[in-house]
Amino acid sequence: MLHRIVDFSVRDVRFPTSAEQHGSDAMHTDPDYSAAYVVITTDSKVQGFGLTFTLGKGTDIVVCAVKALSGLVIGKFLQDIVGDFRGFYRLLSSDSQMRWLGPEKGVIHLATAAVLNAVWDLWARTEGKPLWKLLVDMDPKQIVSCIDFRYITDALTEEEALDILMKAQEDKQHREEQMLKKGYPAYTTSCAWLGYTDEQLKQLCTDAFKSGWTKFKVKVGADIEDDKRRCGLIRHMIGPQNTLMIDANQRWDVSEAISWVSELSEFRPLWIEEPTSPDDILGHAAISKALGTLGIGVASGEQCQNRVMFKQFLQAAALQFVQIDSCRLGSVNENLAVILMAHKFRVPVCPHAGGVGLCELVQHLILFDYISVSADLHNRMCEYVDHLHEHFTCPAIIEKAHYMPPKNPGYSCEMLESSVVKHQYPDGEVWRKKIA
Numbered sequence: 001m002l003h004r005i006v007d008f009s010v011r012d013v014r015f016p017t018s019a020e021q022h023g024s025d026a027m028h029t030d031p032d033y034s035a036a037y038v039v040i041t042t043d044s045k046v047q048g049f050g051l052t053f054t055l056g057k058g059t060d061i062v063v064c065a066v067k068a069l070s071g072l073v074i075g076k077f078l079q080d081i082v083g084d085f086r087g088f089y090r091l092l093s094s095d096s097q098m099r100w101l102g103p104e105k106g107v108i109h110l111a112t113a114a115v116l117n118a119v120w121d122l123w124a125r126t127e128g129k130p131l132w133k134l135l136v137d138m139d140p141k142q143i144v145s146c147i148d149f150r151y152i153t154d155a156l157t158e159e160e161a162l163d164i165l166m167k168a169q170e171d172k173q174h175r176e177e178q179m180l181k182k183g184y185p186a187y188t189t190s191c192a193w194l195g196y197t198d199e200q201l202k203q204l205c206t207d208a209f210k211s212g213w214t215k216f217k218v219k220v221g222a223d224i225e226d227d228k229r230r231c232g233l234i235r236h237m238i239g240p241q242n243t244l245m246i247d248a249n250q251r252w253d254v255s256e257a258i259s260w261v262s263e264l265s266e267f268r269p270l271w272i273e274e275p276t277s278p279d280d281i282l283g284h285a286a287i288s289k290a291l292g293t294l295g296i297g298v299a300s301g302e303q304c305q306n307r308v309m310f311k312q313f314l315q316a317a318a319l320q321f322v323q324i325d326s327c328r329l330g331s332v333n334e335n336l337a338v339i340l341m342a343h344k345f346r347v348p349v350c351p352h353a354g355g356v357g358l359c360e361l362v363q364h365l366i367l368f369d370y371i372s373v374s375a376d377l378h379n380r381m382c383e384y385v386d387h388l389h390e391h392f393t394c395p396a397i398i399e400k401a402h403y404m405p406p407k408n409p410g411y412s413c414e415m416l417e418s419s420v421v422k423h424q425y426p427d428g429e430v431w432r433k434k435i436a
């Protein structure tokens with residue numbers, strides 16, 4: 001059956017999370033988790049749902065960019081899109097006039113992610129499979145055909161990518177069964193947002209520990225004494241065996257990052273996340289080199305603009321943990337490129353999640369990574385944040401601190417229509433009241 005895209009909508013949906021400091025860090029002190037939310041409808045009535053994540057203000061700008069791309073989608077047949085997905089990715093990311101707005105970065109790339117996420121959702125739904133399963137069942141040649149290798153062949157060629165995927169075919173079935181039974185390991189960021197009090201932090205950490213969490217991330221970077229106290233508190237509560245990570249959300253200059261994190265080394269963090277500007281590849285390399293001697297790795301990626309930046313981070317040995325993001329990069333297509341490059345450079349992928357919908361989306365990608373690429377769980381885990389899942393028709397499911405593979409067809413980012421209507425900005429009930 002053919003599916004022609006006949007309708008396309010995008011809405012500005014915002015959740016007032018800043019009221020309770022959820023999501024607060026050293027640079028983003030009052031985020032209202034938001035999304036540009038896309039619904040595409042086909043003549044066969046099957047729909048695709050996609051989003052990109054934002055922090056509140058400016059979501060209207062992303063919505064505008066999505067509208068600018070919509071003309072490239074309406075009227076197309078799904079079969080034609082996925083039959084040449086590399087070509088379609090390039091059509092969106094390299095439109096000869098609109099690419100001036102990026103290329104492949106910033107608002108226009110966030111918009112590309114929203115649109116392509118909806119297309120992937122649609123494809124998975126028409127196949128009757130969750131997205132991770134669609135990917136896992138795909139022939140390696142077809143996976144590779146979805147990737148735009150432009151600008152990365154000096155690090156990973158199409159033949160090398162194919163070779164990686166072919167090698168990982170062995171024991172794939174076994175790994176899929178393992179994931180269905182036990183799930184993919186997760187860590188929590190819900191306990192220690194920067195705006196939380198020590199009491200809140202202790203309570204949340206105690207509760208999380210009781211529910212089986214063993215890996216915790218703490219926001220740092222505003223005040224060194226506060227950081228020492230908060231890291232000490234968490235390290236004391238979780239004991240020496242469990243894992244602690246710290247996240248500065250780009251707060252420091254390079255030398256400041258090295259000295260600040262050195263002072264926190266007694267708490268034995270596995271990684272420091274986003275120590276400095278997400279664009280500073282050589283800065284990250286210097287930090288990696290200095291902190292490597294203390295056994296602390298550098299993690300980044302939630303604001304890494306595209307596969308070209310990731311390529312250079314990997315080439316420069318500037319990252320020890322690659323944090324892919326389902327809404328920052330150009331959807332599944334570009335994430336596949338980064339997952340395969342990370343594998344070649346032997347750097348573990350530990351996805352960024354949280355916000356609104358990011359857990360729902362990225363769980364599919366990390367399942368694919370384990371089953372069809374890396375076959376490795378050492379030092380690998382996917383972020384989890386316990387906010388806003390109730391607004392989705394198929395929310396992410398965590399059991400014993402593991403993501404359980406989604407079973408419903410699609411990419412898991414369909415929101416409840418009632419939630420969308422209520423939180424639409426500025427006319428939804430929630431915002432009308434606030435603005436009044």
Ligand SMILES: [Mg+2]
Pocket residue numbers: 247249273274302
């Ligand atoms: Mg982070």
